[in-house]
Amino acid sequence: MRLGSDPAGQRARPHGRSRASCCQFDEEREGGQCTAVADNAIPGRRVCNDDADCGSGLRCALKTPGIGGDNACEPKKADHQMCTRDGECASGRCGGLIAGAGWCYTPGSKTIGQGCRVNEECSSDRCGDLTQTCLCRSDAHCGANEFCGWGTHEGACVNKRSRGAACTKDNQCASGNCRFLSCR
Numbered sequence: 001m002r003l004g005s006d007p008a009g010q011r012a013r014p015h016g017r018s019r020a021s022c023c024q025f026d027e028e029r030e031g032g033q034c035t036a037v038a039d040n041a042i043p044g045r046r047v048c049n050d051d052a053d054c055g056s057g058l059r060c061a062l063k064t065p066g067i068g069g070d071n072a073c074e075p076k077k078a079d080h081q082m083c084t085r086d087g088e089c090a091s092g093r094c095g096g097l098i099a100g101a102g103w104c105y106t107p108g109s110k111t112i113g114q115g116c117r118v119n120e121e122c123s124s125d126r127c128g129d130l131t132q133t134c135l136c137r138s139d140a141h142c143g144a145n146e147f148c149g150w151g152t153h154e155g156a157c158v159n160k161r162s163r164g165a166a167c168t169k170d171n172q173c174a175s176g177n178c179r180f181l182s183c184r
Helices: none
Strands: 058-061 072-075 094-098 101-104 146-148 157-159
Touching: none
Parallel strands: none
Antiparallel strands: 058 072, 094 101, 146 157
16 A cells, blocks of 8 residues: 555554554655565554654664664764764764774864864864874964974974074064074
């Protein structure tokens, strides 16, 4: 029976359940899927086919058909939860996919020195490979009295140096003046 053949929705509902909780045919839910079995003799429940079948803030959790629950609409995942695709995440981003598994993250949500997993997570678009912290790329990523370090302080925001301190560039000095390897 097709959805159109019962326009008033008068079809019997097993066990007194509402149309929202049970179904016998895929057509009972627009774009949906029904878990009914045995040639529709045993009513099932509505499940989703993709994210478009779910409401705002929800995702279609793709599960193996026939195993406890099938596909169902579930809340989208928060940052750092495991994911396999962008649509599973509240931020819309799933990164670091290795063998089909990754984690949710929000682009540009971390500042210098905060923990990260991918470059896009950092406001500077630079996540340290070894440190797994957001690193600066330029002085613009640091505070007014800091500069983006180099050498042993590579990628860290370092306090500008006072008069007489060692320097190699003007931006390293509070005065903005480095001469003969010394802040003036």
